[in-house]
Amino acid sequence: MPSSIALYKTILDTFQAPVSRFDCGRKCAPLNEGTPVCCDVEHAIPLVDKHEWLLLKSRTDLWRPYRARDEQAKKELADKHRDCRAVECKGFMFCERDNRSLACRAFPFFPYITKDDELIGLSVFWDFADRCWVQSNLQIVEPAFVKECIAAYELLFDSDAAERKANRDHSAAMRRAFTRMDRLIPLLGRNGEYLGIEPRTHKVRKAHWREYGRNETFKDEKPAPAAKR
């Protein structure tokens, strides 16, 4: 199926599971003047595909086009693909669960693609590790979330090679960054299992969630209980 409004409807219908049973916004919002970090355009400007935008616009007035307010935002958007639209929602107090974008549903995760071009699980947008509580508590992630997220992205990739390439490139950038830091890449496998990618060899292996490390911001907190696997 080529990218279309119908495809995005199927994708969003496929991907409904929450990341975890925690309201993680309550964990990071106190660090960000009361707003969950990933719902704040000062931290992340939402991007949606043009068909996703048409679908959301037909269902809700939650979203509107985003206008860059400063040079930094303009710079951030300069490289966006021509089929992407920068948008913003009315704010977390008005969130409509069924009308969240694909990126909202997936955050802080992205589909990880190996050097051999295989989608083997989900890893994290590590740039947000200092503000995103979930990334210091990956044991809370529900396997159903991982499965639905991967299924949604596979539907998308079947029709959008550029989107797949962008995630493949992002995975490669993560390998380079984690090699420099000499850190295990955290990875949730297709069934939610804990995996890790060795920083030097890029070999995938089983891991314990305690190996993922915790950001300074959250390291003194007691780890949250793990989801059932």
Ligand code: SF4
């Ligand atoms: S996913 Fe991360 S940044 Fe977003 S609300 Fe949860 S803890 Fe905060």
Ligand code: SF4
């Ligand atoms: S739609 Fe909901 S989850 Fe997405 S940015 Fe807005 S408040 Fe956050």
